[in-house]
Amino acid sequence: MSCSEQLMTVLDALDRAFASEEPFLVTGCTYCYGEQDLAELSGPLHLIPEDLVFSVAAKVPDHWDDFPRLYRRLVPRIVRPLVTGRLHVDEELIASRLVQACWTTWDASLSEALRDVWSAWWQCTLHTYPSPVPVREALSFIAVATNSLRPWLDGWTTTRTPAADTHLADLVDDVMFEFEITDLRMGFYGEYRATAELLGWLLSDVRDRVTDARLDDPFLLEFLRTVAQHPN
Template identity: 70%
Template sequence: MSHHQQLMTALNALDRAFAFEEPFPVGGCTNCYGEEGLAELSGPLHLIPDDMVSAAAGEVPSHWDDFPRLYRRLVPRIIRPLVTGRSEVFEELIATRLVEAGWSTWDAPQADALRQVWTAWWRATLHTHPSPVPVKDTLALVTVATDSLRPWLDVWTATRTPAADAHVADLLDDVLFECRINDLRLGFYGEYHATAELVEWLLSEVRDRVADARLDDPDFIRHLQQLIGDQRSDPAL
């Protein structure tokens, strides 16, 4: 089974895991959505318009009377377009909203189904270049959602494919642009400070997999190493 097929299998399993989420009367900010919008969100999942799902996917929790329940019910409609590159909502915003909805505390079949999607999506991304979603955005979502970067980097290290190597080059171009790496925070609110872990990984485990003149500059290398030391000594940075 290809990695794309594994992702589709995980998405289908996600649909089944959340199929028992029944419609319920959604209450919320009528100034933003109106009674008609709230009625749409209260109806059958497959009948909710795409634009309403997108709006709810990024909305702040305070707009809803029961944000965790609403988000949980919408998850299949939010996640499938997300991982296939068709979502209109920023990946890091969805990651933040999932954490705010407490996805990891949901019933085990639902939380496990989401974990399987994260794993399958990440592996499919590393085996496809270009990927439907830029690798940095995918990495940001799975990192913030799971509050852990290192496991995803370990999978990347172990994936020795041309696609995975090309993604390393793409990531470098992204994080080194305008020195974003100096203070790389993932998540819509910058919840996860990734600088030290990512720099350490780039300078060691995948350094031989990318040709980039910046990584041959001794002054720049010293600068990157200083970033590691700074964050290690003061994680609040």
């Protein structure tokens, strides 16, 4: 089974897992959403217009009287276009919204279905170039959503494909611009401090796979030592 087929399989499983989320009376900000919008959000999931789903996906939680329940119910309509590059909302913002909705505390069947998507999506990203979602955005999303970066970097280390190496070159070129790597924060709100983990990984685990002389700057190694000694 190809990685794209595996991703579709876990997305279908996600749909089935979240099918248990029943419609409910949605109430919230009537300045931003009219009666018709609220009625559609309270109805069958598949009938909610795509632009309405995308709008709700981005809005701050206080727009809704029961934000976690609404976001949980909309997850299948948000996550599938997200991982396939069709969600016209900042990926990192969606990660922040999922954290605000406390997705890791949902019923095990729901949270595990999402974890399966993150894993399959990351693997598919590393095996596909170009990927529907750029690698930095995908990595930032997963790091913020799971509050962890190293496991996903370890997966990258063991994935030695041309696509993974090209993604790596793109990431390095991105984060080394004006030495952004020295103060790299992931997430729409900069929630995840990624500098120490990412820089340490770039200078050790995958250094032999990157032909970028900027990584040889002595300043970076000294900076990493300082960060390790004073992580806060």
